[in-house]
Amino acid sequence: MYPRMRILATAAAMAVAAGGLAACGDDDDGGSTGGDSGGGASSVTVLSSLPLQGASKDQTNAMVDGMKLALKEAGGKAGDVTVKYTSLDDSTAQAGKWDPTQTGANARKAVSDKSVVAYIGEFNSGASQISMPVLNQAGIAQISPANTAVGLTTDEPGAEAGEPGKYAPSGKKTYMRIVPRDTIQGAALLATFKEEGCTKVATANDQETYGKGLAKVIDLKAKDAGVTITSDTGIQPDAANFRAYASKIKGEGADCFLFSGVTANGAAQIYKDVAAAIPNVKLYGPDGVCESGLTNPSKGGLPKSLAGQFKCTVATLDLKSYPGGETFLKAFSGEYGDDSPDPYAIYGYEAMKLVLDTIGKLPADQVNREGVLAALLATKDRDSALGTYSFDENGDTTLTDYGLYEVGPDGDPTFEKAIKAAPAR
Numbered sequence: 001m002y003p004r005m006r007i008l009a010t011a012a013a014m015a016v017a018a019g020g021l022a023a024c025g026d027d028d029d030g031g032s033t034g035g036d037s038g039g040g041a042s043s044v045t046v047l048s049s050l051p052l053q054g055a056s057k058d059q060t061n062a063m064v065d066g067m068k069l070a071l072k073e074a075g076g077k078a079g080d081v082t083v084k085y086t087s088l089d090d091s092t093a094q095a096g097k098w099d100p101t102q103t104g105a106n107a108r109k110a111v112s113d114k115s116v117v118a119y120i121g122e123f124n125s126g127a128s129q130i131s132m133p134v135l136n137q138a139g140i141a142q143i144s145p146a147n148t149a150v151g152l153t154t155d156e157p158g159a160e161a162g163e164p165g166k167y168a169p170s171g172k173k174t175y176m177r178i179v180p181r182d183t184i185q186g187a188a189l190l191a192t193f194k195e196e197g198c199t200k201v202a203t204a205n206d207q208e209t210y211g212k213g214l215a216k217v218i219d220l221k222a223k224d225a226g227v228t229i230t231s232d233t234g235i236q237p238d239a240a241n242f243r244a245y246a247s248k249i250k251g252e253g254a255d256c257f258l259f260s261g262v263t264a265n266g267a268a269q270i271y272k273d274v275a276a277a278i279p280n281v282k283l284y285g286p287d288g289v290c291e292s293g294l295t296n297p298s299k300g301g302l303p304k305s306l307a308g309q310f311k312c313t314v315a316t317l318d319l320k321s322y323p324g325g326e327t328f329l330k331a332f333s334g335e336y337g338d339d340s341p342d343p344y345a346i347y348g349y350e351a352m353k354l355v356l357d358t359i360g361k362l363p364a365d366q367v368n369r370e371g372v373l374a375a376l377l378a379t380k381d382r383d384s385a386l387g388t389y390s391f392d393e394n395g396d397t398t399l400t401d402y403g404l405y406e407v408g409p410d411g412d413p414t415f416e417k418a419i420k421a422a423p424a425r
Contacts, residue, residue, distance in 0.1 A: 040367035043082040045113060046355055048348075049106040049121030049131065051091035051098040055263035055293035060123055062341045063145055063348030067120065069335050070352035078359035081367055084115070085352070090127055097264040103127045107134035116140060117372040118355045120348075124262065125149030125210040128175070132167040136174045141373040143354065144177040145347035148185055148287060148315070149213045153394040156183050158217035160209075164394075174373060176395040178350060178386070179315040180402065182210075185286055186217035188313050188402035188419040189258065190225035196311075198256035198282060200230045202249035204242075204270060206261025207234040214286055215260040230254050237265035245270070246277035257281050262288040268301055275306055287314035291342070296411035307407035311416070316343030317403040318415035324385030343403075343415075350384050357382075 048067060050060040064087045071085050090103040103122065110116045111134060119135055122128045123146045132152070135142045150156050151163030152175065167175065193201055201222075205215040215232050222229045230252040233245060249257065257274045259267055267289045275281055283306065285294070290312035294301045302310060319325045319341075328346055333339040358375045359367060366375070380390040389399045401418050408414030 040364040043084065043115065044117045044367065045084045045086065045115040046118045046120065047086050047088055047110050047116055049088045049090045050123045052089040053091040053093055054096040056123060056291065058293060059291050059342050059344045062345035065336055066345040066348030067352040069332060070349045070356060074356050078356040081359055083356060090122060098124045098127045100130055103130045107131035110135060110140055111138040117369050118143065120145060120351045122147065125152060126208045128152055129209055132175055133169050136168045136170050139369045139373060140174060141376045142175045143351050145351045146179055147177050148179060148182045149210050150182050150217060151213060153181060153396050157220045158182060158213045173377060173395055176376060176391050178347060178397050180400050181396055182214045182217050184400050185313055185402055186214060186221060189218060189284065189286065190222060190227050191419060192404060193227045193256060194225060196282060198227065200228050200252065200254045201256040201258060202230045202252060202254035203232045203258045203260055204235050205232065206237050206265035208261065210288055211261030235266060235270065239266060242270040242273040246273040250277045254278065255281060256284065258284045259289060260286060263291060263294045267294050271302055275309065283310040285312040290314040290405055290413050292412040295407045295413055298411060310407055312405050312413060313402050314405060315402055317401060317418055319343055319346060322346060322385055323387050328385050346385055350386050
């Protein structure tokens with residue numbers, strides 16, 4: 001186990017223990033009874049937990065704005081129930097990204113407030129490894145608008161030992177996500193490599209849950225897809241440079257490179273060093289780096305000279321291409337004066353809409369944690385801004401399309417096309 005993963009595992013264990021104590025004995029109910037299993041409530045709380053500082057802040061702040069928009073459109077209510085929303089930050093200024101201790105604190109806050117019936121988060125899969133067991137013990141529905149790591153919901157290739165069972169100590173499912181898992185993202189990336197003529201692909205991962213897991217999926221399924229992976233290397237995210245690594249993969253004959261990780265973990269530096277060593281290399285990234293913090297030079301991202309070499313995949317498509325995209329964009333622009341928000345805004349919007357619509361259909365005596373959870377898990381053929389979807393038996397969405405993005409003239413990711421890739425099982 002890598003040192004960082006040992007830290008995360010320890011933090012997760014501490015969070016589980018603390019969460020168990022809160023679930024069993026904390027009487028701080030925030031002034032409501034929404035979390036009680038016996039009766040309904042006239043007022044409930046929904047929390048979100050996202051990294052609002054660091055490289056992902058443009059995506060996550062757009063998500064929060066989407067959630068606020070959905071709640072405002074509903075008049076702050078779900079049926080006759082008043083819904084209060086609180087946005088929590090799972091990052092710290094010091095880390096510049098999500099932080100294990102802060103994530104655990106957010107989950108425990110949800111557990112201790114008996115009015116909380118739904119928790120929207122996390123953005124990072126590694127963060128969900130910490131919050132999931134805590135929320136699961138308390139029976140709180142958790143909906144991620146961004147997690148893609150395979151092992152959070154299944155034991156498909158790419159999952160770690162004990163996944164996903166170790167995230168559900170109660171033995172019951174409480175976690176769902178509205179974006180496709182990395183089994184599908186891996187297939188989308190492999191299809192892109194094949195289509196764009198990559199003969200030898202070198203991959204590096206940031207050793208976090210998400211990056212390491214996606215790289216494993218790609219490595220395991222590359223041969224079936226007709227793609228050659230020369231190596232998969234775990235990097236030290238805070239290294240001063242990656243010139244030695246770049247020289248290594250040049251020696252392997254790599255003509256394409258994938259960084260499997262998040263922007264904050266050395267992404268810009270490794271892309272620059274690889275491009276310097278292999279001038280015509282094609283650069284690729286998954287959703288963890290498919291954001292302006294990496295692609296825009298004005299935000300400390302890649303230099304403009306590399307814009308034409310970089311492409312990335314993300315579960316979001318061109319907003320106008322979604323069934324409810326035009327309506328969403330009009331409402332978002334009217335509320336915030338932004339007619340071109342980060343695509344993740346619509347996922348925040350749908351996550352909140354899902355919770356509100358679900359609560360609004362419940363009988364009064366089922367407006368509690370248990371009732372809301374059961375109704376969310378039973379979501380079938382939901383007609384949403386994203387399209388029609390259901391949750392399968394694992395809590396995964398039935399939506400499978402991924403978007404391929406290039407760097408636009410403004411330096412931000414720009415939608416190129418949709419990739420319809422079957423899951424690489």
